[in-house]
Every structure is written in C-alpha cells, then in structure tokens.
Amino acid sequence: MLDSLMHIFKSEKSGKVAKRRLQMVLIQDRASVSPEVMERIRDEIIQVISKYMVIDKTDMEISLENVDDSVALVANIPVQNVKHHR
Amino acid sequence: MSEVIVITSGKGGVGKSTTTANLGVGLAMRGKKVVLIDTDTGLRNLDLLLGLENRIMYDLVDVIEGRVEIKKALVRHKKYENLQLLPTSQVKDKSAVNPADLMALCDELRKEYDYVLIDCPAGIEQGFQTAIAGADTAIVVTMPEVSAVRDADKIIGELGRSEKDNIKLIINRIRPAMVDSGEMMDMDDINDILAIKCIGQVPDDIKVVTSANRGEPVVGDSDSQAGRAYANIVGRIMGEDIPFMKFEKQGFFDKLKKAFGM
Ligand SMILES: Nc1ncnc2c1ncn2[C@@H]1O[C@H](COP(=O)(O)OP(=O)(O)OP(=O)(O)O)[C@@H](O)[C@H]1O
Ligand SMILES: [Mg+2]
Numbered sequence: 001m002l003d004s005l006m007h008i009f010k011s012e013k014s015g016k017v018a019k020r021r022l023q024m025v026l027i028q029d030r031a032s033v034s035p036e037v038m039e040r041i042r043d044e045i046i047q048v049i050s051k052y053m054v055i056d057k058t059d060m061e062i063s064l065e066n067v068d069d070s071v072a073l074v075a076n077i078p079v080q081n082v083k084h085h086r
Numbered sequence: 087m088s089e090v091i092v093i094t095s096g097k098g099g100v101g102k103s104t105t106t107a108n109l110g111v112g113l114a115m116r117g118k119k120v121v122l123i124d125t126d127t128g129l130r131n132l133d134l135l136l137g138l139e140n141r142i143m144y145d146l147v148d149v150i151e152g153r154v155e156i157k158k159a160l161v162r163h164k165k166y167e168n169l170q171l172l173p174t175s176q177v178k179d180k181s182a183v184n185p186a187d188l189m190a191l192c193d194e195l196r197k198e199y200d201y202v203l204i205d206c207p208a209g210i211e212q213g214f215q216t217a218i219a220g221a222d223t224a225i226v227v228t229m230p231e232v233s234a235v236r237d238a239d240k241i242i243g244e245l246g247r248s249e250k251d252n253i254k255l256i257i258n259r260i261r262p263a264m265v266d267s268g269e270m271m272d273m274d275d276i277n278d279i280l281a282i283k284c285i286g287q288v289p290d291d292i293k294v295v296t297s298a299n300r301g302e303p304v305v306g307d308s309d310s311q312a313g314r315a316y317a318n319i320v321g322r323i324m325g326e327d328i329p330f331m332k333f334e335k336q337g338f339f340d341k342l343k344k345a346f347g348m
Binding site: 013014015016018019021022023025026029030 | 230231232235236239240243264265267268269270271272275278279
C-alpha cells in the first residue's frame with residue numbers, strides 16, 4: 001500500500017516498472033513445479049511424517065506461494081493422532 | 087573447430103530469422119564456411135530473407151527422409167559462395183523432423199563447415215526440442231519488452247533442462263530514445279533480470295525491413311546502425327573482444343540536418 005502510494009508520487013518511469021515487475025514474476029515462474037513433481041513431494045512428505053504422526057492424507061494441502069518477494073512451500077497437514085515416542 | 091549454434095527465443099516475431107540471416111551472411115563475409123538450417127517447418131522464411139526463394143529444389147524433410155543427399159538440398163548464396171542454406175518444407179509440419187534426425191544432420195555438417203546456424207521456430211514444443219538437439223551454443227533473442235523477456239527466461243530454463251549450458255543473449259529492436267527517457271529497459275536492466283552473457287544489442291532500424299524486402303541482410307550495409315551491430319556480434323562469435331556501440335540518436339535536428347544535406 002505504502003509502496004503503491006510512493007510510486008504514484010514519484011511517477012516511476014515505465015522502464016523501471018517493467019524491470020521490477022519482471023523480477024517479481026520470474027521468481028514465480030522459476031519456482032513453478034510441474035504437477036507430477038508436486039505429487040511426488042507430497043507423497044514423500046506423507047511418508048516421513050507418518051513415521052511420527054497419524055495424518056489426514058485426504059485433507060492435506062501443499063503449494064508454492066508468494067510471500068512478499070520470495071517463494072514459500074506451504075503445507076497444511078491435519079494431524080489426527082500422535083504416536084508414542086519409542 | 088566448428089560450432090553449431092541455435093537461434094531461439096520462445097516468443098514469436100522477435101527477430102530469430104533476421105538474426106540467423108545476418109549472422110550467416112556476416113560470418114560468410116569474414117570468410118567462414120557457413121550453413122544455415124531453417125527448422126521452422128511449415129513456415130519457411132529464411133530463404134526469403136536471403137533472397138534464395140527461387141533456387142530451392144529440395145528441403146530439410148527430403149534430406150531427413152532420405153530422398154536426397156544433403157549436398158543436393160543445400161542452396162548456395164548468390165554473392166557468398168561459402169554460405170549455404172538448407173531450407174525447410176513449406177508443406178510438412180514440425181513432426182516431420184525429430185531431435186535425433188537433426189543431431190545426426192548437424193554432426194554430418196560439422197565436418198565441412200565452420201559454423202552451422204539453426205533458425206528455431208517460436209514456442210517450446212516439439213519444434214524447439216528438435217532445433218536445439220544438435221547445438222553446442224544457444225543464442226536467445228529477446229526484445230526490451232516484458233513479454234519477450236519473460237519468454238526468454240522460460241527458454242533459458244528449458245535449455246538448462248536439456249543440458250544446453252552455453253547460452254548467449256541478443257537484445258533486438260532497442261529504441262535508444264526510449265531508453266534515454268527511461269521508458270524502455272536497457273541492456274543492464276535485462277542483464278540483471280536474465281543473468282546471461284549478452285553478445286549484442288541491435289537497434290530498431292527501418293533498414294532491417296528495407297533490406298529484408300530486397301533479400302539482402304542488413305549486415306552488408308555498414309551505413310546502418312543495425313548492420314554495424316550485427317557485424318559486431320559476428321566478431322564476438324569469432325572470439326573478438328568488441329565493445330558495445332553507442333547508438334546515435336536521430337533527434338529532430340539531426341533529421342532536419344540530414345534532410346538538407348548538412
Ligand atoms: N532490429 C530490427 N529493426 C526493425 N525491424 C526488425 C528488427 N528485427 C526484426 N525486425 C522485424 O520484425 C519482424 C519479425 O522478425 P523475424 O521474422 O526475424 O522474427 P522471428 O523471431 O524469426 O519470427 P517467428 O517467431 O515468426 O519465426 C520482421 O518483420 C522483421 O523485419
Ligand atoms: Mg522466424
């Protein structure tokens with residue numbers, strides 16, 4: 001918000017705007033992973049976590065999300081039960 | 087030592103064929119033995135840009151399907167005998183040639199020529215995969231516009247996935263006056279974004295169009311800025327260390343002076 005106000009005041013030249021927008025969108029583009037790879041990551045996460053917890057595989061979600069100007073792998077994994085430590 | 091270079095871009099219409107024609111003629115002018123391969127099957131154009139459209143007997147698909155020897159399908163340039171074109175078919179589609187075919191062809195041509203330049207079709211589909219298969223070096227052509235730069239980045243990623251790590255960049259259709267007023271990205275901006283070694287910046291120049299009209303690539307015209315820019319790229323490909331040129335801007339007064347012959 002503050003950012004966009006600043007830009008109006010400075011009336012940034014379009015060449016700079018282009019550069020900034022490209023740098024942002026390319027972070028997303030470069031991070032985008034094919035659905036097959038995403039599926040594999042998901043399956044492997046399930047394997048690891050299932051060693052320690054009982055999780056709800058059907059309700060679990062993982063995705064790549066943009067947070068400010070970086071990309072995060074965000075996982076939401078409902079836990080149904082925790083196994084005893086051995 | 088010969089080099090196989092693919093000229094590619096992702097986005098269509100940014101100047102791949104123009105670049106291929108100019109680098110081909112430019113290298114031939116410097117005495118190199120050069121063969122150009124048009125891989126834009128179904129949308130043949132390199133023949134027109136080189137003024138060779140009336141001399142075509144056979145094409146790439148005829149060679150791949152074994153109907154003729156490579157030698158018979160090559161079209162010799164009218165002015166530069168050491169420049170040959172292997173045109174593609176205007177009736178077949180991209181599925182007529184596969185990556186293994188092109189790789190074998192490049193390896194054959196490598197024995198005889200100093201440079202094999204491959205004009206790649208737009209896109210990242212089969213035609214692209216075929217065009218890059220036999221290449222040692224990829225030249226990515228882009229323009230200082232958001233969509234062309236984004237597509238160039240995508241292509242650079244695809245080249246990396248195909249283990250083509252020797253990648254160079256040409257920025258085409260720069261408008262110096264717009265760069266000066268801050269309304270167009272310049273070479274440094276694009277370098278920051280793509281992080282690929284830039285070997286040329288070519289201005290937007292009406293002589294590119296008028297020379298294409300005649301089938302005589304602009305690199306032969308040292309009076310034109312684009313022609314000099316292409317000649318410089320040719321030198322850099324041959325390993326020379328050539329500084330980037332400053333573009334002369336044609337302001338109102340320059341145009342007026344020229345009009346009055348001052
Ligand atoms: N530096 C330049 N100045 C002015 N016009 C240019 C310049 N470079 C290319 N053009 C023009 O842009 C158009 C597209 O060029 P070209 O056919 O070389 O692009 P391409 O990338 O091969 O296209 P395609 O993706 O369709 O194969 C042509 O009309 C050409 O004359
Ligand atoms: Mg083309």
